[in-house]
Amino acid sequence: MARYILNRIIGVIVVLFIVATVVFVIVRVTPGDPAAVMLGPDATAADIADLRIRLGLNQPIPVQYLYFMGGLLRGDLGQSIFLNEPVLTALGQRAEPTFFLTIFSILIACAIALPVGILSAYKRGSVFDQVVTTLAMLSASIPSFWLGLVFIEFFAVKLGWFPTSGYGGPGDSFLSRMHHLVQPAVTLGLVNSALIIRFVRASMLDVLGDDYVRTARSKGMGEARVVLKHALKNALIPILTVIGLTTALLISGAIVTETVFGLPGVGSLIVSAVTRRDYPVIQGALLVIAALYVLINFAIDMLYLVVDPRVSY
Incomplete structure (x- = not known):
């Protein structure tokens, strides 16, 4: 190890x-x-x-x-x-909105993708599976900026549930600032859940037909225990990989969403730096984002050891 x-x-x-x-x-x-x-x-x-x-x-x-x-x-x-x-x-100074936006987005994406992907694989070929596959393909093709504008028009302008843009004032509380992140986080979470759903479904289908799953069922184990404890555990490595890659993509891909929602994050800083040709900022942002990519991949590699000890050998 x-x-x-x-x-x-x-x-x-x-x-x-x-x-x-x-x-x-x-x-x-x-x-x-x-x-x-x-x-x-x-x-x-x-x-x-x-x-x-x-x-x-x-x-x-x-x-x-x-x-x-x-x-x-x-x-x-x-x-x-x-x-x-x-x-x-x-x-x-601009890392806080981007950090929390990334965390909330990946949590929303996983909360949607994991149960839906597992159930879709378990009910392979059913109406539910076909609907999920279709919606996942549709979600993956929706631009995040368009979905964000739809949310602003409906939930912020018409219903008034959320602010249309911004991150709150300097004196606003933490909960008030997080309230500004609900719409952008849901936007990114929905769009990025599509890829995770497809990987979860494919990984679960690979293991649900294996011998050890049939053996567990023949011993009289409940379906929930067979699927969640035996099958899911052995399907976790590719799932962890796609979640890690999605998290890294969210860090750099939040630029458009931050611009749409007017968030003063790293994405907005990069956009303004490109507009003003502030090369040191562009260069520094590229280095930081690349370093985060590498470190997230390293963290996923370390999680492999926890999920499957055979990796160390």
């Missing part, structure tokens, strides 16, 4: 190093002078030269790379040009 964990940790470090290198190269190979692109066409030559010095773009590429990697090791993602504050601080 120790060797398995060590191999995964080494893999995480290697992937993070590669991602950091790719992000560094992408920014440097952008057509034109990055400093001139950031400041726009109205910038003077002096302003461009000053920004090049501030960003270290006047140094040779190998020197820039060493400074870049050294800053990452110190936790320094650079300085935002337009916000005039460290990128890590800017991301941290």
